[in-house]
Amino acid sequence: MAKKKKGGIMPFLVGIAAALILGWWIFPHVLFSEHNQPFTFGHRSHLEQDLECTYCHHYREDGSFDGVPGLESCVSADCHAEIIAGTPAEKTFVNEYVKPGKEVPWKVYQKQPDNVYFSHIAHREYDCVRCHPDLEQTDSLPAVSRNKLTGYSRWTMTMDECERCHAQNETSNACYVCHK
Amino acid sequence: MAFNRRGFLKFVAGGAVGTALTPLPWKLIDDVSIWTQNWPWIPRIPDGNVESKPSLVKLGATEYGILITTVDGQPITAAGNPNHPLSLGGIDPLTAASVQLLHSPARVSRPLHKEAGGGFRPLSWSKATDILVDKLAPLQGRQGSVACINGDETSSAHEIISALLGEMHSASAQYFMPSEAGTQQAVWQNLLGGQGSLGYDLEGADLILCINADIFGSWGTAIRNQKVISQGQAACLYAGPARNSTAAIADEWVPVLPEKGAHLALSLASLLLQSGWRPKEPVQGLAELSDFLQREYSSKAIPKKTGLSLATVKSLAERLTRAERPLVMAGSLSGLGGDPIILFAGLVLNALLGRVNANGGLRCIPTPPKVLGRAGSVLDTAKNDLCSFVSDLARGKAHKPDLLLVYEANPMYALPNSETTGAALASIPFKISFSQFMDETAAECDLILPAPYFLERLDDSFTPFGSGSANYSMAEPVARPNADVRPTPDFLLDIMGRLGLQTEVGSYEELLTAKANLLGANTRQLLQGSAWQDGTTARQPPLRLWNASIEECLNRLASGATHQMPLSLAVESELKTGTARTAIPPFGLSTLREEELDHNGFAVRLNSQTASELGLQAEDMVELISSTGKCSARLLLDESVIPGTVVVPSGFGHTHWDEYSRGKGDSVFKILDPRFEPGCGRTMWSDTRVKIAKI
Numbered sequence: 118m119a120k121k122k123k124g125g126i127m128p129f130l131v132g133i134a135a136a137l138i139l140g141w142w143i144f145p146h147v148l149f150s151e152h153n154q155p156f157t158f159g160h161r162s163h164l165e166q167d168l169e170c171t172y173c174h175h176y177r178e179d180g181s182f183d184g185v186p187g188l189e190s191c192v193s194a195d196c197h198a199e200i201i202a203g204t205p206a207e208k209t210f211v212n213e214y215v216k217p218g219k220e221v222p223w224k225v226y227q228k229q230p231d232n233v234y235f236s237h238i239a240h241r242e243y244d245c246v247r248c249h250p251d252l253e254q255t256d257s258l259p260a261v262s263r264n265k266l267t268g269y270s271r272w273t274m275t276m277d278e279c280e281r282c283h284a285q286n287e288t289s290n291a292c293y294v295c296h297k
Numbered sequence: 298m299a300f301n302r303r304g305f306l307k308f309v310a311g312g313a314v315g316t317a318l319t320p321l322p323w324k325l326i327d328d329v330s331i332w333t334q335n336w337p338w339i340p341r342i343p344d345g346n347v348e349s350k351p352s353l354v355k356l357g358a359t360e361y362g363i364l365i366t367t368v369d370g371q372p373i374t375a376a377g378n379p380n381h382p383l384s385l386g387g388i389d390p391l392t393a394a395s396v397q398l399l400h401s402p403a404r405v406s407r408p409l410h411k412e413a414g415g416g417f418r419p420l421s422w423s424k425a426t427d428i429l430v431d432k433l434a435p436l437q438g439r440q441g442s443v444a445c446i447n448g449d450e451t452s453s454a455h456e457i458i459s460a461l462l463g464e465m466h467s468a469s470a471q472y473f474m475p476s477e478a479g480t481q482q483a484v485w486q487n488l489l490g491g492q493g494s495l496g497y498d499l500e501g502a503d504l505i506l507c508i509n510a511d512i513f514g515s516w517g518t519a520i521r522n523q524k525v526i527s528q529g530q531a532a533c534l535y536a537g538p539a540r541n542s543t544a545a546i547a548d549e550w551v552p553v554l555p556e557k558g559a560h561l562a563l564s565l566a567s568l569l570l571q572s573g574w575r576p577k578e579p580v581q582g583l584a585e586l587s588d589f590l591q592r593e594y595s596s597k598a599i600p601k602k603t604g605l606s607l608a609t610v611k612s613l614a615e616r617l618t619r620a621e622r623p624l625v626m627a628g629s630l631s632g633l634g635g636d637p638i639i640l641f642a643g644l645v646l647n648a649l650l651g652r653v654n655a656n657g658g659l660r661c662i663p664t665p666p667k668v669l670g671r672a673g674s675v676l677d678t679a680k681n682d683l684c685s686f687v688s689d690l691a692r693g694k695a696h697k698p699d700l701l702l703v704y705e706a707n708p709m710y711a712l713p714n715s716e717t718t719g720a721a722l723a724s725i726p727f728k729i730s731f732s733q734f735m736d737e738t739a740a741e742c743d744l745i746l747p748a749p750y751f752l753e754r755l756d757d758s759f760t761p762f763g764s765g766s767a768n769y770s771m772a773e774p775v776a777r778p779n780a781d782v783r784p785t786p787d788f789l790l791d792i793m794g795r796l797g798l799q800t801e802v803g804s805y806e807e808l809l810t811a812k813a814n815l816l817g818a819n820t821r822q823l824l825q826g827s828a829w830q831d832g833t834t835a836r837q838p839p840l841r842l843w844n845a846s847i848e849e850c851l852n853r854l855a856s857g858a859t860h861q862m863p864l865s866l867a868v869e870s871e872l873k874t875g876t877a878r879t880a881i882p883p884f885g886l887s888t889l890r891e892e893e894l895d896h897n898g899f900a901v902r903l904n905s906q907t908a909s910e911l912g913l914q915a916e917d918m919v920e921l922i923s924s925t926g927k928c929s930a931r932l933l934l935d936e937s938v939i940p941g942t943v944v945v946p947s948g949f950g951h952t953h954w955d956e957y958s959r960g961k962g963d964s965v966f967k968i969l970d971p972r973f974e975p976g977c978g979r980t981m982w983s984d985t986r987v988k989i990a991k992i
Contacts, residue, residue, distance in 0.1 A: 128304040132311020140319020148324070187346060220346045231342045266328040268335065
């Protein structure tokens with residue numbers, strides 16, 4: 118009788134275990150696809166050249182954020198107009214993008230959808246890594262993980278995170294603050 | 298462990314419990330909700346390199362510099378250009394929708410040739426060129442055999458068109474579409490003996506009196522006008538029949554019937570002279586003007602002439618004399634011309650106030666330079682009266698050209714008495730439209746040779762009407778052509794070459810560079826969005842303030858309600874409903890309230906007192922009938938309309954274009970009643986009277 122009772126709970130426990138494996142391990146892998154950057158880039162090696170973050174990631178004159186640096190930032194001051202370090206990534210960059218004058222199609226880790234208005238300059242008092250992945254001491258760029266259903270990247274900030282921070286800082290959470 | 302039915306159910310139950318302990322269900326619900334917000338047909342802003350490129354708006358209304366935001370070269374939005382003197386960072390609703398029009402379903406995507414059955418057949422540019430050359434070749438040397446209607450008064454394309462028609466011995470058959478600029482030019486030069494063209498120096502004025510002219514809506518440099526007045530350096534008074542953009546913003550609004558605007562300006566002139574005011578600068582005909590005003594605009598006659606109390610008119614006159622730098626801006630309600638008398642009266646009033654070539658007054662802008670020796674002057678072309686020509690054509694009194702070129706214009710929709718005049722134009726044997734869109738005129742033409750949209754072409758603009766001083770702007774393409782188009786000026790240069798006619802420049806770009814050099818402007822800076830400006834004024838000999846023929850014009854000016862035609866017609870032009878050249882854009886359509894346009898049609902507005910007198914109620918379906926035609930509408934009661942007047946918005950009633958503008962309301966141009974005023978040398982229709990009938 119006791120044996121029968123033990124055997125009776127096993128399918129239930131197996132079901133729980135299977136669901137946990139599916140929900141915590143398989144599902145995230147299935148839901149997200151990985152996209153590598155066009156070539157690798159080392160933030161650390163650039164910072165070792167005494168470059169400030171704002172040399173490449175800066176605000177425009179009107180206060181809007183330039184975001185991903187364009188070709189102009191990379192070739193100005195004769196940095197990468199020609200191959201200087203000779204790494205495979207730099208060769209790819211110079212030969213395939215700099216010489217033809219083609220912008221690098223960087224994949225953005227965090228991009229808000231069109232219906233969200235986000236101003237970087239209004240949030241300038243916060244450290245960048247509060248929202249963005251900390252890539253300062255890395256020699257390569259991680260792949261961008263993109264949700265197959267929504268098309269958003271894994272790191273896209275969600276509305277509840279925005280609301281929580283606004284509430285903690287006693288900033289308005291009215292709809293029109295972010296949705297114009 | 299037996300895996301039977303009971304075991305399976307336990308497994309499922311366990312799975313359900315386990316699933317609830319994972320993010321799967323909650324994440325899926327969240328993602329599916331986001332997925333449903335991103336259907337493929339919802340427009341998305343593409344990712345890519347974001348740039349802001351300077352351009353120059355050319356949609357048939359005021360022209361000024363704008364900034365187009367592009368992503369990877371694709372235009373996304375338009376904004377005002379703070380560095381351009383006619384934008385000052387502002388933008389109008391039509392221009393704000395200009396990027397959307399790049400993708401209008403009404404775009405003509407390739408050259409089209411009309412077939413015998415009435416349909417259009419696509420053809421190549423080389424074939425289209427052959428057809429046009431074959432048509433033009435036998436017409437060389439035959440005077441008046443080729444006519445052109447041009448809807449762009451400021452572009453140097455006029456020089457090439459003018460040179461072509463000059464070489465074809467048809468120089469006198471080139472016309473601009475009716476406009477405030479053309480009407481003012483005729484009045485300024487022919488009646489007053491003015492030099493160059495006229496500018497309005499709002500920036501220097503401390504009091505601006507607008508009579509009928511909706512200077513914040515669609516009259517002159519409307520966006521610059523808004524920006525300048527918003528700085529608060531000048532008081533603004535408005536006299537007009539309804540609360541339009543200017544009446545709503547002005548410091549004071551004096552309601553006046555549309556046809557009484559000219560009488561108000563002359564009444565003010567009369568009161569000035571009665572008070573002993575004399576112009577500081579020498580003028581001609583002051584004694585005759587004074588006699589006439591004393592006779593016709595005495596203090597006793599003024600209330601009847603203007604519909605205002607003498608005290609109100611006197612108060613306006615006193616404010617004008619008290620101001621240090623007053624400026625009178627009088628013009629047609631629609632901003633599309635058709636009221637030479639009010640322009641004359643306004644200019645006379647400015648001259649009496651000593652405001653010609655004065656700081657904050659009227660400025661005599663020198664005649665623009667031209668590059669092509671064989672081209673006619675743009676100011677001379679502006680004086681040619683298209684309405685008069687087409688009316689004569691309709692009556693069989695004008696020489697009918699064999700071939701008509703239509704550039705940046707839609708005359709079959711936007712000429713007064715459009716049904717009759719459209720039929721007259723349609724009778725011309727061969728017609729060519731250089732339109733970007735399948736508009737009413739293009740649909741009637743035998744050959745459509747699509748021109749690039751303004752965002753896709755190199756073009757320029759010299760001193761749009763209403764500017765304060767001479768200015769010159771230029772813009773290069775900011776978008777790749779969305780269709781198989783060719784720039785019309787370059788195409789016409791090719792045609793001239795094929796016909797063996799002399800071409801003084803090899804390309805339109807060469808012409809524009811030469812024009813910039815003539816002006817001393819820096820082409821690179823122009824293309825970066827700044828404008829060349831020159832405050833130099835033309836020397837003005839004493840103006841002729843009096844002309845006996847004006848008395849006849851004023852006598853003919855409709856003087857009030859009649860039993861047959863009890864209502865004055867006030868045309869309202871709002872840029873959100875397009876212009877004479879451009880139909881309502883989809884973005885504009887979505888800004889119209891249901892009371893302005895619904896499935897029953899568009900709304901015309903009457904005061905409730907007038908409606909009651911006519912036995913009408915709100916929401917009645919009505920027909921407006923003039924001596925030229927009729928249009929149907931829905932009645933909206935509006936207490937901001939002066940009694941005795943019906944306000945009819947323009948821009949509705951398109952029969953072609955696209956689904957966003959076709960069949961929306963009815964066209965006011967059908968009921969405009971034009972008549973040639975020999976005294977002014979110009980066609981007038983601003984005093985059109987109508988009757989209204991319930992359907």
